[in-house]
Amino acid sequence: MTEESKRPILVYxxxxxxxxxxxxxxxxxxxxxxPERILSSSIAELRDGTGSSVGSIVAFCRSLxxxxxxxxxxxxxxxxxxxAFSGFGGKTNGSGHRSSVFEEVFQFQVESLTETLQINxxxxxxxxxxxxxxxxxxxxxxxxxxxxxxYLASCKFRLIGMPVSTxxxxxxxxxxxxxxxxxxxxxxxxxxxxxxxxxxxxxxxRSRGAKTICLTNSxxxxxxxxxxxxxxxxxxxxxxxQAPLASRITQLAIVDALFVFLARKHKERSxxxxxxxxxxxxxxxxx
Numbered sequence: 001m002t003e004e005s006k007r008p009i010l011v012y013x014x015x016x017x018x019x020x021x022x023x024x025x026x027x028x029x030x031x032x033x034x035p036e037r038i039l040s041s042s043i044a045e046l047r048d049g050t051g052s053s054v055g056s057i058v059a060f061c062r063s064l065x066x067x068x069x070x071x072x073x074x075x076x077x078x079x080x081x082x083x084a085f086s087g088f089g090g091k092t093n094g095s096g097h098r099s100s101v102f103e104e105v106f107q108f109q110v111e112s113l114t115e116t117l118q119i120n121x122x123x124x125x126x127x128x129x130x131x132x133x134x135x136x137x138x139x140x141x142x143x144x145x146x147x148x149x150x151y152l153a154s155c156k157f158r159l160i161g162m163p164v165s166t167x168x169x170x171x172x173x174x175x176x177x178x179x180x181x182x183x184x185x186x187x188x189x190x191x192x193x194x195x196x197x198x199x200x201x202x203x204x205x206r207s208r209g210a211k212t213i214c215l216t217n218s219x220x221x222x223x224x225x226x227x228x229x230x231x232x233x234x235x236x237x238x239x240x241x242q243a244p245l246a247s248r249i250t251q252l253a254i255v256d257a258l259f260v261f262l263a264r265k266h267k268e269r270s271x272x273x274x275x276x277x278x279x280x281x282x283x284x285x286x287x
Contacts, residue, residue: 008118015232027060126261129262132213146190149251177208186201193216202223
């Protein structure tokens with residue numbers, strides 16, 4: 001079984017949707033609209049429903065790391081027995097009553113966190129942590145509503161003594177990218193993975209010899225082309241102010257996981273840094 005075939009199929013399909021060809025997108029959207037229907041459909045029915053050819057369907061399944069349509073259906077059935085695939089809204093709680101909007105939002109966040117853990121292998125997370133740990137200097141790049149995650153990541157890593165910084169101004173981010181070199185780390189965070197400024201900074205940093213990492217909700221987005229290591233937050237079909245509803249929570253969860261891993265690895269140093277910072281910060285509180 002390939003590494004690709006181990007990924008949650010439905011989550012992965014949503015993640016790569018923006019980067020698919022028109023034919024692939026038709027197939028993916030048809031499947032995502034009603035996954036249960038696919039389990040009882042033949043390849044001819046899928047062909048008729050999408051208007052694509054049998055060859056295109058088989059090629060699409062193989063692009064997911066599966067052996068054709070039959071393999072796709074087996075993997076889909078296995079996945080759906082482990083976790084029900086459902087849209088946002090119209091759910092019921094454990095007592096059988098319709099969930100409130102507040103319950104639905106929290107449940108959606110829980111599902112998104114679970115999916116994020118599934119699509120990032122522990123080996124990749126360890127490689128990212130090791131790369132950050134070895135970095136002579138770490139520069140985090142992000143703009144817009146993804147920037148708060150970059151700023152929080154910078155604050156957390158700085159708390160345990162890591163040499164990290166981030167710039168708010170996109171021009172200064174580009175300047176910082178030009179000053180990176182071999183031994184440094186560039187960490188780009190972009191929900192869409194297509195933000196021109198962030199992608200450009202990672203491209204420049206890599207050309208200077210820096211190790212590059214990306215964190216994005218879009219699995220085949222432009223930023224991944226310039227990242228040596230790739231982390232993915234779960235893609236989302238629910239939009240809020242043009243951004244996936246759960247993207248910030250899932251991105252921050254990955255940052256927190258890296259922070260805790262590195263803090264534990266250097267427990268004595270981390271405790272000392274946190275203690276010293278805490279002693280001074282306590283003086284800033286009102287009596």
